Amino acid sequence: MEVLSLLDNLKLNEAGHLQIGGVDSLQLAHEYQTPLIAYDVSYIKKEIASFKDAFVKAGVKYRIVYASKAFSAKAIYRLLQQEGVGCDVVSGGELYAAIKSGVDPEMIEFHGNNKTPAELEYAIKENIGCIVVDNFYEIELIEKICVSKNKIAHVVLRVAPGIEAETHKYISTGQSNSKFGFDLDSGQAQEALVQMLRSPWFEIRGVHCHIGSQIFSVAGFKMAAVKMVRLLWDWKEKYDFKAQILNLGGGFGIKYSENDHPIEPVEFVRAIIQTVQAEIKKYELTLPEIWVEPGRSLIGEAATTLYTTGSMKKVPDLCNFIAVDGGMGDNIRPALYGAKYAAFLATDPYAPTTQVATVVGKYCESGDVLVSDQELPEVKPGDILAMPATGAYGYSMASNYNRNGRPAVVFCEDGHAKLVLKRETYADMMNLEVD
Numbered sequence: 001m002e003v004l005s006l007l008d009n010l011k012l013n014e015a016g017h018l019q020i021g022g023v024d025s026l027q028l029a030h031e032y033q034t035p036l037i038a039y040d041v042s043y044i045k046k047e048i049a050s051f052k053d054a055f056v057k058a059g060v061k062y063r064i065v066y067a068s069k070a071f072s073a074k075a076i077y078r079l080l081q082q083e084g085v086g087c088d089v090v091s092g093g094e095l096y097a098a099i100k101s102g103v104d105p106e107m108i109e110f111h112g113n114n115k116t117p118a119e120l121e122y123a124i125k126e127n128i129g130c131i132v133v134d135n136f137y138e139i140e141l142i143e144k145i146c147v148s149k150n151k152i153a154h155v156v157l158r159v160a161p162g163i164e165a166e167t168h169k170y171i172s173t174g175q176s177n178s179k180f181g182f183d184l185d186s187g188q189a190q191e192a193l194v195q196m197l198r199s200p201w202f203e204i205r206g207v208h209c210h211i212g213s214q215i216f217s218v219a220g221f222k223m224a225a226v227k228m229v230r231l232l233w234d235w236k237e238k239y240d241f242k243a244q245i246l247n248l249g250g251g252f253g254i255k256y257s258e259n260d261h262p263i264e265p266v267e268f269v270r271a272i273i274q275t276v277q278a279e280i281k282k283y284e285l286t287l288p289e290i291w292v293e294p295g296r297s298l299i300g301e302a303a304t305t306l307y308t309t310g311s312m313k314k315v316p317d318l319c320n321f322i323a324v325d326g327g328m329g330d331n332i333r334p335a336l337y338g339a340k341y342a343a344f345l346a347t348d349p350y351a352p353t354t355q356v357a358t359v360v361g362k363y364c365e366s367g368d369v370l371v372s373d374q375e376l377p378e379v380k381p382g383d384i385l386a387m388p389a390t391g392a393y394g395y396s397m398a399s400n401y402n403r404n405g406r407p408a409v410v411f412c413e414d415g416h417a418k419l420v421l422k423r424e425t426y427a428d429m430m431n432l433e434v435d
């Protein structure tokens, strides 16, 4: 069936049911209820291994830094820590969660275009690996904190390299008018470097850029690598600045539906390594550590969301809705970016299709659509629908809109399932109320 060609990590068991990490999806739905986000842990490990392999084969020093905004939970922080992967946080909340989950502070980098004074103070107190400095206001803030604490900040300078990535405009970040980073072309990045070099409170470990997210072509990454290495040469010539780290960000695109035709994520890593190596050689520079910051590509295709179907609405020749027990509260991406997903019957993914239907959620919004106009078999209330590739930016952008609780999350591996995030209850949602 077409939908199944989507993801090669999806497997069926003897009963013909979808299984996730060796666990029957029906059993998962029964035991943990729905909506349920189920991760196949071996998928995440396999992706990490392929990235590592690319660096090791190229013989370069490297760090893989997981962008934890894609899915921030104790279970994933612990897994990545075990796998030797670093961690990118973008708020005090993510920093707190990473530290409480046992991530080595040296493995943490802190991003953000408007880190608050309290967040920066926290990061400096915890001696994290680096703060990715984003703007002039932040330089001032960091300096003040360092003076008051008598501590030196380890930083990386974020550059907006002036590259337009081909992706949705909400998730394009490398262009000159991006809200993130110091613009390269207008000289602001250089001005930032000069300011920090003049100050005794900064140890500048390297430079960073991130051109955007859900990108399918290596071209933008190669261009970014060329520009960034040229920048390193320029700064070495002018200021004798020697970067230990060259971080080229994340953004490697994945397959959500038949509309997407991504290359293997590791191909981005290979293209980055090769371009950096070639450019470094050209300018006769010392090769810095190459860092990449994948979020989506490490975990996106690892998870499948299971929903239970409920009401159906057919208006002849007009519309055919199948409603499920979740929706925009557990996956805002279709509503926010027009993202396309697919769905199929978990009990019988190969069932012959008999209708074109739109899978909608239970939220009070007409835009609460999960999958538009997809061929599906007959579906009855109480069936389990599986929606693949929901591991990134689903739970992390989830809300309890309409006071629907956030879904539960399980990690599945070798035939065993482990609950890693409990379903949010009505009572949980009342916890912040003050009488």
Ligand SMILES: Cc1ncc(COP(=O)(O)O)c(C=O)c1O
Binding pocket: 067, 070, 088, 111, 171, 173, 210, 212, 213, 214, 249, 250, 251, 252, 293, 294, 295, 296, 297, 392
């Ligand atoms: C600075 C930075 N690094 C890494 C990422 C991770 O991107 P992705 O999840 O697309 O790999 C993002 C998100 O776009 C980001 O803003």
Ligand SMILES: N[C@@H](CCCC[NH3+])C(=O)O
Binding pocket: 069, 171, 173, 213, 214, 333, 392, 393, 397
């Ligand atoms: N939330 C976005 C990606 C965020 C990019 C963060 N810089 C998505 O779901 O695609």
